[in-house]
Amino acid sequence: MHLTTEDLSAIFLTLQLASVTTVLLLLIATPIAWWLAHTQSGWRAPIAALVALPLVLPPTVLGFYLLIALGPLGPIGRFTQWAGWGSLAFSFSGLVLGSMIYSLPFAVQPLVNAFEAMGSRPMEVAATLRANKLDAFFTVAIPLAKPGFVMAAMLSFAHTVGEFGVVLMIGGNIPDKTRVVSTQIYGHVEAMEYAQAHGLAGAMLVFSFVVLLVLSWVNRRRTQTAI
């Protein structure tokens, strides 16, 4: 397996993108998941459906509408230009935004499950011990939901690493900025450089397998401790 410097920089960029996306995603997914797990509101079903939408939409559809939204006439493009940030299309920040939307259900769903499995009892007990809500959330809810957070982080990270369609549509294939592993493999295949494509694809395969293996271990440990 021989990787060129371009391949290596694509790998580095991919890891960077997945890390930033995962951290930001956990920050916004936690309140969404908490709300979804506890609300009695009639908005629950539509919001849950909206969050799950990236699961079923083809990434190219997502990418195409992002491209339009990021453009100078799109809502996001207008806002970023008004704010003086310029356009997000063809930039690392644009990819982060796209990846967050693309991986959102993978972060939210495990957290919702974890919060629901926890039940309302621990928070009630904390309240009787005079912990305020925020305090109880950080000292009781988060530690109890830890396996959910681990799962959400791993799934978001792995899913972002495997992202292709969205990046292809809004990336522009710029080295060190938007050329990630999946688009690099695609480029190798299209250019008929099959040996190089095999190298990168092999690395991707091993990585994905290891992530899924670790995930199933985490899952098993969780069910065992639950019993």
Add this chain to the structure above:
Amino acid sequence: MRLRFRRFLWLVIILSAAVVSATAKAEEITVAVAANFTAPMQKIAQAFEQDTGHKVLLAFGATGKFYAQIKNGAPFAVLLSADDETPERLEKEGLAIAGTRFTYAVGRLALWSKNPFLVDDKGQVLLSNNTDKNNFKKLAIADPKLAPYGAAAIEVIERMGVIDKVRPKLVQGDSIGQAFQFVMTENAELGFVALSQISIDGRISQGSAWVVPPNLYTPLKQDAVLLPFGKDNTAAIALMKYMRTERAQTIIRSYGYSL
């Protein structure tokens, strides 16, 4: 009751025999078509079906992908490639019928913007400096490694001596279709696209464009080749001939290709 059922059975048999014989006479073929040739080929296929009664299924895509698919047994009868190298390579590898290659169209490159005032008729906008009014932030091209139109665009930029100035502004689409999309959605102010993508009846459909003089880049020869799947197929052979008829060539030229 029984009699009625028998009559019905006969009807079914006769009908299905008719359907089978009809499909046997007019053959159906699948043709792999380069993405930049989508619009003209749809028209040509329609004319071909009218004139010959054969049926053509068109698959549009990147030539590199078609190469991989053909190599792995895709059932295409004919390849209309975006370049002249892929058909040659297929022939060398014994994956195409020798002696059937010919150039069905020569692509033209255009520098295009949706802004009606940005592109002048000499491409001077490429020489603009950061302080100029007609400056641009992004220039879209097709990936020069994958698409002949992308390689041609780089040639033009190099010949004009502005490669160092332009390189940081380049964004690449995986095909000429995507380069077009970047300019169409105005995420890039400028882009090198295929003239066929922006011309309707010999005119530029919108925005402003510079049709790049052919002496600035290697000719974009697009070759067709017959594949083993179409070897003894009358429809495939008829289509290869049809591409060179006056009717087909008129359509090809109307989309901004030369021949």
